[in-house]
Amino acid sequence: MPPRFPATRLDRPVSKEPDRLFAQPLSQVPDFAFNEDVVRVFPDMIKRSVPGYPTIVENLGVLAAQFAQPNTTLYDLGSSLGAVTQALRRHVRTEGCQVIAIDNSQAMVERCREYLNAQNSMFQELLPVTVIEGDILALDFEPASVIALNFTLQFIPPAQRLELLTRIHQALVPGGALILSEKLRFEDDQQHDLLTDLHIAFKRANGYSDLEIAQKRSAIENVMKPDSLEENRDRLLAAGFSKVVPWFQCLNFASMIALP
Ligand SMILES: Nc1ncnc2c1ncn2[C@@H]1O[C@H](C[S@+](CC[C@H]([NH3+])C(=O)[O-])CC(=O)[O-])[C@@H](O)[C@H]1O
Ligand SMILES: O=C(O)C(=O)Cc1ccccc1
Structure with a gap:
């Protein structure tokens, strides 16, 4: 019998179940939700859907090691299965730090805890981690040096994004940073259409059919609202950040x- 969680190149145990959630024609496509079905295929889904995702996650650990300050908290907001938390723990060795991962999907949080237990059993001297099932909009932040919002802000209702970023800014200590990853929309229509077509080509090259791509798009269009880079930058500055890179x-x- 093969091990239930074979180790990957990154020493991260992940489900290998392929994403076929939208492969069959659906008479009505329900709004996308982070439920048990999504959790089972999530590692495959996010890698085949988000160009650059593995590079972003691994380098988030490298970046975090530069910003982590002693005796502060590192947050992974909208942690899903904890890929960012695992990268933070692979890279950050700063004295007295802890990681808090938070997600409001019960199914995600359960599986995330299993994966982090597996990481604990494979490595020593990892930062302590707490996984919270909860709403990041209701979180009382501890003094923080690294806050990661890795493809999470786009799922927060647009009217609540500025207030969340303002509270994140208030929680950051000097020398810390927010790392914000998002799908982008583009203000120039031609640029938007070109990059959208190229994203569809990326998905097709990763084995998704036209039907899967179309049904997934209609599932996410009501729940995921990307902004442009300019909107993101302006909102971060309005929240109090001094620099966006x-x-x-x-x-x-x-x-x-985003620097405080
Ligand atoms: N209000 C909220 N409070 C808490 N969690 C929330 C909220 N709204 C959405 N979520 C959670 O945010 C996550 C977004 S996925 C993040 C990927 C991860 N960061 C990764 O790097 O692998 C992005 C994607 O799937 O494109 C989901 O797990 C939601 O349950
Ligand atoms: O699939 C897409 O088109 C996306 O934009 C990204 C995505 C990835 C995983 C869950 C929801 C959205």
């Missing part, structure tokens, strides 16, 4: 560092 973009997915 994009550090990665692959097609219509980008990640930026």
